[in-house]
Amino acid sequence: MTLLSTHNLRAYYGDFQALFDVDFAIDAGETVAIIGANGAGKTTFLRAVVGALDCEQEMVQFDGLPIGRLAAHDVVRLGIAMVPEGRKLFPSLSVEENLRIGGDYSRRGPWTLERVYKLFPILAERRDTPSTALSGGQQQMVAIGRALMSNPRLLLCDELSLGLAPVIIGEIYARLATISAEGTTLVIVEQDTNRALAAADRFYCFQKGRVSLTGAAGGKQTIDRATITAAYFGL
Amino acid sequence: MSTPAQPLDPNATHAALAQDRFRVERSTHSSRVFALVLTLGMAVLAAAPWWGDPGTMQLITEMAYYLALAQLWNLLAGYAGLVSVGQQAFVGLGGYTLFAVTDWYGVHPLGGIVLAGLAAGIASVPIAMVVFRLRGAYFAVGTWVVAESLLLVFAQITRLGGGSGTSLTPQIVQSIAADRGVREMIVYWVALALVILVTGAVYILLRSRHGLALTAIRDSELASHSLGVDTYRTKLLVFVVTAVGTGLIGAFIFLQKLRISPEAAFSVNDWTVVVIFMVVIGGIGTLEGPIVGMLVYFALRELLADYGTWYLILLGVVAVLVMLKAREGLWGLIARRFNLQLFPVRRNLTRINPPR
């Protein structure tokens, strides 16, 4: 069953068109990777889906409902959460307050503070510290936990690995697998192609605001590396 | 890894550039027509003593000094981004300087106006050192505190009449000209001369190197700073120039009123509120806007003269609507509709040879 789909999605920053007719679909329970070079439109795509960027109502469908024109704060309540690029924690809030605010104004559901602490035990130890005092990896965990607190059916992760050490990245991706195993649908945006393809069932490659390639990923990957590289760079 | 760059042939690019020839133009067709109309208009206004009654001359005088104040505030807020609510400080300083130097030292009133401008300019430097520590809206209220402080200080100076104020002595008034009619003519021409002087100075400043720096600061202070524009010095220059102009006008206002008091000299309503409304309604950040705003203000005031302060309420409502719905003001709407620019301060690039 398709959970989220976009149809001829176009998005603009002022006069600058950033997305051109993007068709995208993800089934409930699936994990899909979006790969592409810097400026390919990956983050723009996520911003358009969560309502942070304007587009036409019919261009984005969630669970059969057109949501293109909905405001960001309404989209969260439907069950789409985003872990933004650069984490964007609230510096004047403590770790626990950052987690709580994720759930304060959104959907009820199975995710609670306790469950987030069980997923990331280190955060429980540091619950009262200011979020700015954490390491990059711990901050990323808070950002993921904060998104989970809204009990999303669809979780969008933007550049989770940015600026983190490989061992930390591995740990975070292991947690994503847990989250996915519990039934949450995942979209993973990454510049690190290998990491993303390994974690996903399918992938979309973006190039200059368009989908340049799509196919199976993970164990079922059939498209060879050279073809993906070509789509990535637009060769 | 990065996307392979397009091959660049330097010769081909140069050849293309050589074929395209451009000229930097500053005047526009409408500005040249306007310059002619303006000259004729000023000649008609200058001849008012021969065609107008004293009431008309009085109104034109008031319009002239309000226009000058509006141009100065527009330079300060619209170009340098220094939104001051305390320009009455310099109106009052100018007025009081005139009264002090004419009464205490027997300076001729017209010379007193010049000294008043200088005094306001000198006073503006230490004032800037304090208020420049505040940003944005806090700068606005900070300048207001300075003006309120000056009001309270001048109310303590008994030699200038303290809280109740003082009048120019008949001898000082008669030193302008013994005959009343001649005196009114001189005062009227001084008003016209001041508004031309102030508008001309603002115009020249905006066309200068500093004008370009100012526009850059207005658009992005951070970016222009990184491009080497000394934002602090440019802003200070504008603040001081504006203070000099406002002091000149202040001295003139109280010369023709013949009486000064702290409440009148440092009135936020008379010398700043009204002026801000003119600029905002007419169009902030253009030289034409204050003219349009000044005309709208006087039209509303004369039309609603019998309805108390309703014209102020209406002006407030119009100013709020302009800020919400049409930030470029009435002039901006007109200029966009008809593609007009009367005071050419922009640089326009014109292609000399036809495009290929």
Next chain:
Amino acid sequence: MNWYSILVQGTLLGGLYALFAIGLSLTFGIMRLVNIAHGDLITLSAFVALMAVDMLELHPLVSLAIVIPVMFGLGYLLQRGVLNFTLGGSILPPLLVTFGLSVIIQNVLLEGFGADMRRLNAGPIEIESVTLPGGVTVGLMPIIVFAIALVSLGGLQYLLYRTRLGRAFRAASDDPASAELMGINKNHLYALAMGLALIFTALAGVLFAMRTSVDPASGPIRLIFAFEAIIIGGLGSLWGTLIGGIVLGIAQSIGAAFSVQWQILAGHVAFLVILLVKPDGLFPRIKD
């Protein structure tokens, strides 16, 4: 000159100034909005109380039960209907729109009530006084006002740091775009913030009109006092605002001890001196 008495009177006066300042500080802290009409909204609150007292024959303190909800509603509508559209870009629109509102409120009050000075009559409580240890006698009203200021600041502290709404206010203050992604409706939240600010404004207006007389033109100087208290205390610092108010109150009391005409000027001078030597105020929090 009795310095002890001056310090006590000044401190109590500072409580009133802190009440003037809380609303202004709150809207700046949450949405970087400096409301030039703040002082006029204090005056407006006083006039709403005057009307309530006249029509319903209430005690001024009881009239708060009407004034507070009225001002909260007005604040919500003002923010949602007008001020939200001025935020997010250049500083000119919010500044000039609130400036326009200030002039509108002043002149509407002038047309509606005339230029007379008016006062809320609080009855016998006005003349009661207390003798503090050390032999200084102070009025009961100033002590009540100071206590209300303390309770207001404490309540606001609780709201901001212990409740869901406070969390949302602080998050929106940090990063409004990310707050939207948390399901926070920024327009609604900002309107609540202005409503909350005007609750404190209502308190300040009623207490102020019980202490001294008000007229339609008395707003701007209240804005200036509030502003001075905030800058002296340090932008965005809650308790700094109280200290700022007290410093201002003491400076004014010292000035007044020399001559009534020096009272307000002494406050301005104290403010300008602190701005010169400590431009970020005594307890800075927000850099802007």
